[in-house]
Amino acid sequence: MGRRHFVVTNKSISEFRGNPYIADCPTRPLLDRIGDRWTVLIMGILGHGEARFSELRRQIEGISQKMLTQTLRGLERNGLVRRTVYPEVPVRVEYALTDAGRSLLEPLDALQEWAIEHVHDVSAAQKAYDEAH
Amino acid sequence: MGRRHFVVTNKSISEFRGNPYIADCPTRPLLDRIGDRWTVLIMGILGHGEARFSELRRQIEGISQKMLTQTLRGLERNGLVRRTVYPEVPVRVEYALTDAGRSLLEPLDALQEWAIEHVHDVSAAQKAYDEAH
DNA sequence: CGGTATCCCTCTCGATACTG
DNA sequence: CAGTATCGAGAGGGATACCG
Numbered sequence: 001m002g003r004r005h006f007v008v009t010n011k012s013i014s015e016f017r018g019n020p021y022i023a024d025c026p027t028r029p030l031l032d033r034i035g036d037r038w039t040v041l042i043m044g045i046l047g048h049g050e051a052r053f054s055e056l057r058r059q060i061e062g063i064s065q066k067m068l069t070q071t072l073r074g075l076e077r078n079g080l081v082r083r084t085v086y087p088e089v090p091v092r093v094e095y096a097l098t099d100a101g102r103s104l105l106e107p108l109d110a111l112q113e114w115a116i117e118h119v120h121d122v123s124a125a126q127k128a129y130d131e132a133h
Numbered sequence: 134m135g136r137r138h139f140v141v142t143n144k145s146i147s148e149f150r151g152n153p154y155i156a157d158c159p160t161r162p163l164l165d166r167i168g169d170r171w172t173v174l175i176m177g178i179l180g181h182g183e184a185r186f187s188e189l190r191r192q193i194e195g196i197s198q199k200m201l202t203q204t205l206r207g208l209e210r211n212g213l214v215r216r217t218v219y220p221e222v223p224v225r226v227e228y229a230l231t232d233a234g235r236s237l238l239e240p241l242d243a244l245q246e247w248a249i250e251h252v253h254d255v256s257a258a259q260k261a262y263d264e265a266h
Numbered sequence: 267c268g269g270t271a272t273c274c275c276t277c278t279c280g281a282t283a284c285t286g
Numbered sequence: 287c288a289g290t291a292t293c294g295a296g297a298g299g300g301a302t303a304c305c306g
Contacts, residue, residue, distance in 0.1 A: 026252035027173070027245045034244075035168010037279080040160070053288055064280055069289065079258025090287045091286090100254055107247045110240040111167075112160045119159035121233055125212025170299075186268055197300055202269065223267045224306090270305075278297085285290075 033078070038063055038071040040108060043097065046081065047105050050096035080104060166211065171196055171204040173241060176230065179214065180238050183229035213237060 033039050038060065045051060045059055057068055072095060075081035080101035086092040097105075166172050171193065178184060178192055190201055205228060208214035213234035219225040230238075 026248040026255075029255075030244065030248045031168055031173060035164055040164060057288095065289075066281085066291095067279065070279090077259055077262040078255050079262075085288095091289095093288060100251055100258075103251070104247055107240065107243040110243050111163065114237055114240045115159040115163045118233055118236070122159075122162075122211050125233075126210055129210040129212075190268095198269075199271095199301090200299065203299090218268095224269095226268060268306095270303100272303080273301085275300085276298090278295105280293105280295085282293085283291085286288095 029078075033074065034108065036071070038067055039075065042068075042071055042075065043080070043101060043105065043108070046095060046097045047102070050084075050094045053093050053095070056095065075101070162211075166207065167241065169204070171200055172208065175201075175204055175208065176213070176234060176238065176241065179228060179230045180235070183217075183227045186226050186228070189228065208234070 041060055042056060045056060051059075053068070053072075056072075057063060057065065060068070072081060072083065076083050079098055082096050082098050084094045084096070086094070174193055175189060178189060184192075186201070186205075189205075190196060190198065193201070205214060205216070209216050212231055215229050215231050217227045217229070219227070
């Protein structure tokens with residue numbers, strides 16, 4: 001998607017504030033991640049406790065095996081989820097939030113609060129906009 | 134992207150908590166919006182005060198005219214940004230956050246705080262993961 | 267100045283089939 | 287059970303050209 005079109009600078013972290021798109025601003029990978037279809041949902045479920053692969057699959061209606069695996073790998077790679085393999089027969093794999101993952105639930109909840117508080121305003125605004133255009 | 138594959142239910146709003154993907158959960162459109170490439174950046178700039186189209190374009194390095202227009206329209210449609218046309222010659226158009234838009238900056242800032250606090254942890258986790266795989 | 271319209275490419279994601 | 291591999295559709299986004 002051409003993200004490399006942006007010039008990489010050496011600005012301090014504080015200069016990224018309010019401008020998440022400059023260079024390697026730390027907010028961008030996070031927004032990419034939570035903007036995807038499944039990350040927030042998976043984290044929400046894991047917020048209630050660890051879960052097996054197939055449990056997650058059952059609880060998240062509509063997710064494909066591929067996307068569940070892929071999203072969990074992404075979360076694991078970012079240190080938000082811990083994957084534990086129990087070498088039983090058949091194998092058992094448990095997924096759980098790390099401390100970092102749990103700490104991310106807080107700002108995520110704040111976002112959800114906002115969405116819930118403003119859902120009517122937003123749909124009213126959409127209706128008004130659509131009627132005017 | 135097949136979002137219509139999900140069954141629409143009549144669950145109350147509170148049941149959406151922790152499960153943003155069921156039906157028309159209000160969190161999903163928000164995550165889609167802030168997950169896109171430009172929305173958060175534009176809102177960050179407008180948080181400092183109103184701005185003209187060309188100002189935004191200059192400040193947001195790398196954005197195309199099309200995406201600036203498209204993102205601003207999306208924000209306007211959701212009631213987060215107000216567009217004001219001054220019929221001068223040449224025409225002047227000012228964009229500003231609405232009250233709702235300003236209120237969204239708070240959870241967004243919380244997210245940014247998290248990202249800044251955890252940027253080192255995350256990149257360390259990525260490094261460790263990549264070396265182990 | 268502040269847009270629209272069009273073309274096209276890339277990347278994401280879903281479906282499907284196969285595996286240790 | 288918990289994956290991996292591969293394919294293909296389609297949406298997002300950039301480049302470019304044109305307009306009131």
